[in-house]
Amino acid sequence: MVKYNAYVEEMHKHAEASIRLISEIPKIELHLHLEGAIPLSTLFDLIKKRGGAPSISSLEDLKKKLTYRDFSHFIEVWTWKNTFIQEERDFEEITYHVLRSLSKLNVKYLEAFYSPGDYLRQGLSVPKITEYVIKGKEKAYSDFGIRSELIIDLIRDHGPKVGMQRLDEVTPYLHKGVIGIGIGGSEQTFPAGPYRDLYREARRRGFRLTAHAGEVAGPVSIWAAIRKLKCERIGHGARANEDLQLLSFLKKSQIPLEMCVTSNVKTNVFKSIKSHPIKQYYNNGLMVTVNSDDPTMFNTTITQEYLQLVNELNFSLQDIKQLTLNGIEASFMPYEMKEKMEHKFHEEWEKLLDKYSNSTVTVSDK
Ligand SMILES: [Zn+2]
Numbered sequence: 001m002v003k004y005n006a007y008v009e010e011m012h013k014h015a016e017a018s019i020r021l022i023s024e025i026p027k028i029e030l031h032l033h034l035e036g037a038i039p040l041s042t043l044f045d046l047i048k049k050r051g052g053a054p055s056i057s058s059l060e061d062l063k064k065k066l067t068y069r070d071f072s073h074f075i076e077v078w079t080w081k082n083t084f085i086q087e088e089r090d091f092e093e094i095t096y097h098v099l100r101s102l103s104k105l106n107v108k109y110l111e112a113f114y115s116p117g118d119y120l121r122q123g124l125s126v127p128k129i130t131e132y133v134i135k136g137k138e139k140a141y142s143d144f145g146i147r148s149e150l151i152i153d154l155i156r157d158h159g160p161k162v163g164m165q166r167l168d169e170v171t172p173y174l175h176k177g178v179i180g181i182g183i184g185g186s187e188q189t190f191p192a193g194p195y196r197d198l199y200r201e202a203r204r205r206g207f208r209l210t211a212h213a214g215e216v217a218g219p220v221s222i223w224a225a226i227r228k229l230k231c232e233r234i235g236h237g238a239r240a241n242e243d244l245q246l247l248s249f250l251k252k253s254q255i256p257l258e259m260c261v262t263s264n265v266k267t268n269v270f271k272s273i274k275s276h277p278i279k280q281y282y283n284n285g286l287m288v289t290v291n292s293d294d295p296t297m298f299n300t301t302i303t304q305e306y307l308q309l310v311n312e313l314n315f316s317l318q319d320i321k322q323l324t325l326n327g328i329e330a331s332f333m334p335y336e337m338k339e340k341m342e343h344k345f346h347e348e349w350e351k352l353l354d355k356y357s358n359s360t361v362t363v364s365d366k
Contacts, residue, residue: 021356023303026348028327029110031258036294042097050084071267088128095136103144115153126169134177149179156190180208187217192224199229208332219243256330260293262300273312
């Protein structure tokens, strides 16, 4: 404990050392969309390969394009980006490059959303996309040792009937790369209720359950994900604090929240990092996890997410460690794997603290 406290004080003084330490800590990502995480250079290459776009002649242009007025503008740009993904095999490369970039940030394990239904108008098929994503992730595992599982986003806007067809299409890949289902998309226009039967069936088949809720819509949407869909985790859950009863239920049940702070600020759910309720939830004993959602689209990384918790919201290093362990606990990994992963995390944390407490002493001695 002394080590943590001493170090965290130094961290605030030595921004550079804190960046290095946070970039090296072991991490988990439970809420990341593959198509929102395509490294900028990979996305730029893809745009060029498909004949280019009038307003995009450099990486800078592309970066500029990825800024949003609000959530619906974000969805508009998201859809624009998708038009450059035109073949199923693109997904192998996308997945591989996403995982490569995450492994550089010391992400050990990822549960990634992918939304194959977005590409049907380009004539792509759900099973083939799934196969190429699995190929990409297996290649990344053998090259970089990063583990991952897939969660298919059934997309609220497409309705439960289409969702059921997609569930049938991915069922052959359950436990062979695919682990769960989720619903993203327009939360306010398409509430969770009509998805009840679909979720029940998915659970019966052995899929793990999550849903985006409490991001754009309020507590009613979170309650629906819990009560109607029986979700095991909540995607975002950011607006839970508008309902005190919900907050105490989340505390008691320890249903994990897949929180994505930068994403919420960029889509104007909250005005600033400082006004985000993640610290309030953490202090109140809710099961909070830290995630990057669409890192490329929001110009962030999982490292950046942790750093701003320290710099803007006064999370201590002890808290940061706990949050990384929450990621393991809240994941859909089997129990034995969780235990092993936890052991590995403790080991890596110890090594890093030793490494950086020594280097900090050197800095402050000068
Ligand atoms: Zn999301």
